Amino acid sequence: MWSFHCPNVCAVQKLIGTNKKYFTNCKQWYQRKICGKSTVISYECCPGYEKVPGEKGCPAALPLSNLYETLGVVGSTTTQLYTDRTEKLRPEMEGPGSFTIFAPSNEAWASLPAEVLDSLVSNVNIELLNALRYHMVNRRVLTDELKHGMALTSMYQNSDIQIHHYPNGIVTVNCARLLKADHHATNGVVHLIDKVISTVTNNIQQIIEIEDTFETLRAAVAASGLNTLLEGDGQFTLLAPTNEAFEKIPAETLNRILGDPEALRDLLKNHILKSAMCAEAIVAGMSMETLEGTTLEVGCSGDMLTINGKPIISNKDVLATNGVIHFIDELLIPDSAKTLFELAADSDVSTAVDLFRQAGLGTHLSGSERLTLLAPLNSVFKDGTPRIDAQMKNLLLNHIIKDQLASKYLYHGQTLDTLGGKKLRVFVYRNSLCIENSCIAAHDKRGRYGTLFTMDRVLTPPVGTVMDVLKGDNRFSMLVAAIQSAGLTETLNREGVYTVFAPTDEAFQALPPGELNKLLGNAKELANILKYHVGDEILVSGGIGALVRLKSLQGDKLEVSSKNNVVNVNKEPVAEADIMATNGVVYAINTVLQPPANRPQERGDELADSALEIFKQASAFSRAAQSSVKLAPVYQRLLERMKQ
Numbered sequence: 177m178w179s180f181h182c183p184n185v186c187a188v189q190k191l192i193g194t195n196k197k198y199f200t201n202c203k204q205w206y207q208r209k210i211c212g213k214s215t216v217i218s219y220e221c222c223p224g225y226e227k228v229p230g231e232k233g234c235p236a237a238l239p240l241s242n243l244y245e246t247l248g249v250v251g252s253t254t255t256q257l258y259t260d261r262t263e264k265l266r267p268e269m270e271g272p273g274s275f276t277i278f279a280p281s282n283e284a285w286a287s288l289p290a291e292v293l294d295s296l297v298s299n300v301n302i303e304l305l306n307a308l309r310y311h312m313v314n315r316r317v318l319t320d321e322l323k324h325g326m327a328l329t330s331m332y333q334n335s336d337i338q339i340h341h342y343p344n345g346i347v348t349v350n351c352a353r354l355l356k357a358d359h360h361a362t363n364g365v366v367h368l369i370d371k372v373i374s375t376v377t378n379n380i381q382q383i384i385e386i387e388d389t390f391e392t393l394r395a396a397v398a399a400s401g402l403n404t405l406l407e408g409d410g411q412f413t414l415l416a417p418t419n420e421a422f423e424k425i426p427a428e429t430l431n432r433i434l435g436d437p438e439a440l441r442d443l444l445k446n447h448i449l450k451s452a453m454c455a456e457a458i459v460a461g462m463s464m465e466t467l468e469g470t471t472l473e474v475g476c477s478g479d480m481l482t483i484n485g486k487p488i489i490s491n492k493d494v495l496a497t498n499g500v501i502h503f504i505d506e507l508l509i510p511d512s513a514k515t516l517f518e519l520a521a522d523s524d525v526s527t528a529v530d531l532f533r534q535a536g537l538g539t540h541l542s543g544s545e546r547l548t549l550l551a552p553l554n555s556v557f558k559d560g561t562p563r564i565d566a567q568m569k570n571l572l573l574n575h576i577i578k579d580q581l582a583s584k585y586l587y588h589g590q591t592l593d594t595l596g597g598k599k600l601r602v603f604v605y606r607n608s609l610c611i612e613n614s615c616i617a618a619h620d621k622r623g624r625y626g627t628l629f630t631m632d633r634v635l636t637p638p639v640g641t642v643m644d645v646l647k648g649d650n651r652f653s654m655l656v657a658a659i660q661s662a663g664l665t666e667t668l669n670r671e672g673v674y675t676v677f678a679p680t681d682e683a684f685q686a687l688p689p690g691e692l693n694k695l696l697g698n699a700k701e702l703a704n705i706l707k708y709h710v711g712d713e714i715l716v717s718g719g720i721g722a723l724v725r726l727k728s729l730q731g732d733k734l735e736v737s738s739k740n741n742v743v744n745v746n747k748e749p750v751a752e753a754d755i756m757a758t759n760g761v762v763y764a765i766n767t768v769l770q771p772p773a774n775r776p777q778e779r780g781d782e783l784a785d786s787a788l789e790i791f792k793q794a795s796a797f798s799r800a801a802q803s804s805v806k807l808a809p810v811y812q813r814l815l816e817r818m819k820q
Contacts, residue, residue, distance in 0.1 A: 182219075182232045182233030182234070183232065183233040183234065183235050184221060184222045184225040184233055184234040184235065185219050185220070185221065185222065185233045185234055186219065186220060186221070186222040186223075187217055187218075187219055188217070188218050188219065188220055189210065189215040189216070189217055190215060190216050190218065192213065192214050192215065192216060210459050210460075211458070211459055211460070211475075211476035211477060211478055211479075212476070212477050212478065213478060221233075221234035222234065223250070223356060223357070223358055223359045223360075224237060224238050224240075224359065224360055225237055225238060226238055240360055240361060240362045241361060241362065242269060242270045242271075242361055242362050242363050243269040243270070243275060243277060243361045243363055243364050243366060244256065244259060244266055244269040244270050245270075245361075246359055246360075246361040246366045247259070247269075247277075247279055247366060249359065249366075250279065250356050250359045250366050250368045251281060251282065251356075251368065252279040252280065252281060252282065252366070252368055253282060254280070254281075254282045254285040254286075255277075255279045255280060255285070255308070258285075258296075258297075258300075258304055258308060259308060261297070261300045261304060262300050262301055262304055262305045262308065263301055264301075264305065265305060265308055265309070269363075270363075271363070272363060273314075273363050273364070274314075274315055274316045274363060274364050275312055275313065275314060275315070275316070275331075275363060275364035275365075276312065276313040276315065276316055276317040276328075276364055276365050276366075276367070277311055277312045277313075277364065277365075277366050277367070278311045278312075278337070278349045278352070278354075278367050278369045278373065279311065279366050279367065279368055279369065280311070280352075280368075280369055280370075280371060280372045280373075281355060281368055281369070281370055283370070284352070284369065284370055284371050284372050285372060287371075288372055306332050306333075307332075307372070307374070309330065309331040309332040310330045310331070310332035310335060310337070310373065310374070310375055311330070311373060312330060312331040312332075313328050313329065313330060313331065313337070314329075314331050316364050316365050317365065318357075318358050318365060319347060319354070319357045319358055319367070322339045322341050322347050322354075323339065323341055324339070324340050324341040324342065324451075325339070325340065325411045325451070325452070326339045327339065330375075332375065333375075335375045335376075336376070336497070337349060337350060337373070338350050338351075338376065338452075338495065340452055340454060340457065342457040344457065344459065344460075346456065346457045346459070348454045348456055348457055349367070349369050349373060350371075350373040350374075350376065350495055351371070351373075351454035351455065351456060351493040351495055351500060352369040352370055352371035352372075352373050352456070353369065353370045353371075353454075353456035353457075354367055354368070354369055355368040355369060355370055356368040370456070376495045376496065376497055377497070378496055378497065379406065379407045379408075379496050379497045379498045380406040380407070380412065380414050380496045380498055380499055380501060381397070381403050381406040381407035382407065382496075383494060383496055383501055384397060384406065384416070389418045389419055389420075389503065390416060390418065390419070391419055392417075392419050392422040393416060393417055393418075393419075393422070395434075396422075396434065396440060396443075396444060397444060399434065399437070399440060400437065400440045400441045400444050401437075401441070402441065402444050402445070405448075406448075406498075407498075408498065409498060410498050410499065411451055411452040411498060411499050412448050412449060412450070412451070412452065412467075412498060412499035412500075413448070413449035413451065413452055413453045413464075413499055413500050413501075413502065414447060414448055414449075414499065414500075414501045414502070415447045415448075415449070415472075415483065415489075415502055415504045415508065416447065416501050416502065416503050416504065417447060417504055417505075417506075417507050417508075418490065418503055418504070418505055420505050421488075421504060421505050421506050421507045422507060424505075424506060424507065425507055425509070429509075429518065432515075433509075433513055436513075436624070438624070439512070439513040439624050440513075442468050442510050442512040442513045442624075443507075443509060443510065443513045445466060445467040445468035446466050446467075446468040446470055446508050446509070446510040446513075447466070447504075447508055448466060448467045448468075449464050449465070449466055449467075449472070449474075450464075450465050450466070450467060451464075452499045452500045453474065453500065454493055454500055455476075455481055455489075455492040455493050455502070456493075458474060458475065458476045458481060459476065460475065460476070461473055461474070461475035462474055462475070466510075468510050468512065470510050470511075472484060472508070473485065481502065483504065483506075483508065484508075486506065488504045488505050488506040489502045489503065489504050489505075490503045490504065490505050491503035511621050511622055511623055512622060512623065512624060513623075513624055514623045514624060515541065515542045515543075515623060515624060515625070515626065516529075516540075516541040516542070516547065516549050516623055516625075516626040516628060517529065517533075517538070517541045517542045518623070519621045519623045519626070519628045520541075520549075520551060520628060524553055524554050524555075524618075524630065525551035525552065525553060525554065525628070525630055526554060527554045527556075527557045527561060528551040528552050528553075528554075528556075528557070528575075529541070529551060530561075531561060531562070531564065531568075531572060532549075532572055532575075534564050535564050535568065535569045535572050536569070537569070537572060537573070537576070540576060540595065541626065543625070544624075544625050545625060545626070546578075546579055546580040546625055546626070547576055547577060547578065547579070547580060547595075547625070547626045547627075548576070548577040548579060548580055548581040548592075548626065548627045548628075548629060549575065549576055549577075549626060549627070549628050549629065550575040550576070550577065550611060550614065550629050550631050550635055551575070551628055551629065551630060551631060552575075552614070552631045552632070552633055552634050552635075553617055553630060553631070553632060556632075556633055556634060570596050571596070571634075571635075571637075572596075573594060573595045573596030573597075574594040574595070574596035574597075574598045574600070574635065574637050575594070575635055576594060576595040576596075577592045577593065577594055577595075577600070578592075578593045578594065578595060579592070579593075580622075580625065580626055580627050581627055581629075582620060582622065582627065583609055583616055583620050583629065586602045586604070586609060587602065587604065588602060588603060588604040589601065589602065590602040592611065594637075596637075598637040598638075600612050600635070600637060601714075603714060603716060603719060605715075605718075605719030605721070606719075606721065607719075607721050608718050608719050608721075610716050610718050610719055611629075611631070611635060612635050612636065612637060612638070612716070612756050613633065613635060613636055613716050613717070613718070613753075613754035613756050613761070614631040614632060614633045614634065614635040614718070615631065615632050615633075615716070615718030615719070616629050616630065616631060616632075617630045617631060617632040618630035632718060633718075636754070636755075636756050637756065638756040638757050638758045639756075639757075640757060640758060641668065641669050641670075641757055641758055641759050642668040642669075642674055642676050642757045642759055642760045642762060643656075643659070643665060643668045643669045644669075644757065645755055645757045645762050646659070646668075646676075646678060646762065649755075651680045651681060651682075651764060652678055652680060652681070652764075653681055654679075654681045654684040654685075655678055655679055655680075655681075655684070658684075658696065658702060658706060659706060661696065661699060661702060662699055662702045662703035662706050663699070663703065664703060664706055664707070667729075668710075668759075668760075669759075670759070671759055672759045672760065673712070673713050673714045673759065673760060674710050674711065674712070674713075674714070674729075674757075674759060674760030674761075675710070675711035675713065675714055675715045675726060675760060675761050675763070676709060676710050676711075676760055676761070676762045676763070677709045677710075677711075677734070677745050677750070677763050677765050677769060678709070678762050678763065678764055678765065679709065679765055679766070679767065679768045679769075680751065680764055680765070680766055682766050683765060683766045683767050683768050684768060686766075686767070686768075687768060704730055704771065705730075705768070705769075705770075705771065707728060707729040707730035708728045708729075708730040708732060708734075708769060708770075708771040709728070709769055710728060710729045710730075711726040711727065711728055711729075711734060711736075712726075712727050712728065712729055713726070713727075714760055714761050715736060715761070716753075716754050716756075716761055717738060717743050717753040717754050720736055720737065720738040720743060721738065722737060722738070722739070723735065723736070723737045724736045724737070728771075730771055732771050732772050732773075734746060734769070735747070743763065745763065745765060745769065746769055748765060748766075748767045748769070749765075749766075750763045750764065750765055751763075751764040751765060751766050752764040
């Protein structure tokens, strides 16, 4: 029985429905899928070995033959046939020396266009001989020597053969995949490849110059000054947009980018990968970095290459001396070349951006002002969008910051100026970053002039101090009177950072009449209770997480928790959260909170703790005394009472 663990046995993955095979090693174990298609695993003898009846695996080494005969062993009989047609090459392959030949498979020869094959066989001692010599190197080269980005000197006019050895184990030769490697011969080594390769003479820039479908790209590269890069040394992948790709985007957007050198450079650099990537090396999705700094998901689906999941590559593996070109039919515009409007198009903040447009604020989002847009998620408006009026327009203006920011540079206590004239505060918590009551819900999108912050709710700028907020809301009339009686008005009016859990009139009215009257008649006790409702820092609901213990002005801590968008304080639900004030934030609650010292259960717990401590001390005294003298009757009686 065949096994991957038997001696000299190689695993082969065959793509179901095709003749495509992958001679796999541990790096190339593709979870039985190639480009999303299922494979069948089979096993065969590794190169240079054969089976022996009754023995496991392939224990017997085959005798070595010369290069010409080894071509037949590896399944490249067509290469043998064409070698025979030339006058010089077969004697060379059978004679002394040390050579490497990258031999096209029989299928590779059969897939050549008829006109190409005709031109080769019609002039066997020049065209065909030169083509075969280009597949040869004048020394033995094994796969462990084939490094990514190296060039081998061929036996045709010393022309370079480009080698790429990818992290997934695949090796390509001028973008032809190595099928079977390291078949030793007496005078060299044979590697089977899946294409007939040809000489490469043009760099990327020269190919752009001669291809009709790159007319717009040609002009864009010239205007950006990137032609020097594309004709220089290196190994790049150019995802080259065709004329059709440029025609698909709105003329206004195209003209804006073409007229802006910085945006144009960012656009083109977003189409250049930092290394050469041949199509045959892509068997599953992989992330690749562009010169612009973005990451593209390069993958495949069946026979089609995909970029960010889209099958937009129309022609692949056009080889250049400094890399490889794939033609694409869709432009890849990076965020850095987009306006704020373009950043938000077809995104999860499109509803908010429509509101800005309806309010007549579109020029701010499509112009060249340095701005940051705080855009609430579409889900915020699931119950409907607000009507645009003067008040709403002013609120939207306060969602636009007068600078292009990056969230990673924001700090706690920072203030941000808005186009609406407000100053917004930044709050940094352990697991969230908030601007007033609204917290950032996704990574920044940084455009050409503006940055988009995706926010988890509509922002409400502060409209006055905590006392102003309470006085302006008729739910808190009894609380306002209590604050004034307790002498805390000045505290909640001055500059500070407070979180106020504000009991509503309903909360006070729910107290027993005697308790309420007693509380209101004792200014000191009233102040103590009210201070317990005020935290000594600003905590908006988006910064709570599972549980926060917030120190109150009274000294004890409040337990603030959040679950399923419901905020609780000391396990009591909050009626309304995040009423913003210039010196804090207010939460409406329908309960008057009691400090721990005022809670009957906790007073009982304290008495029990005291009794337990006395008991422990008495027991310790007992153990110490027993070793020396008999306990005095008074201590014995105390001990008996404590045990009871």
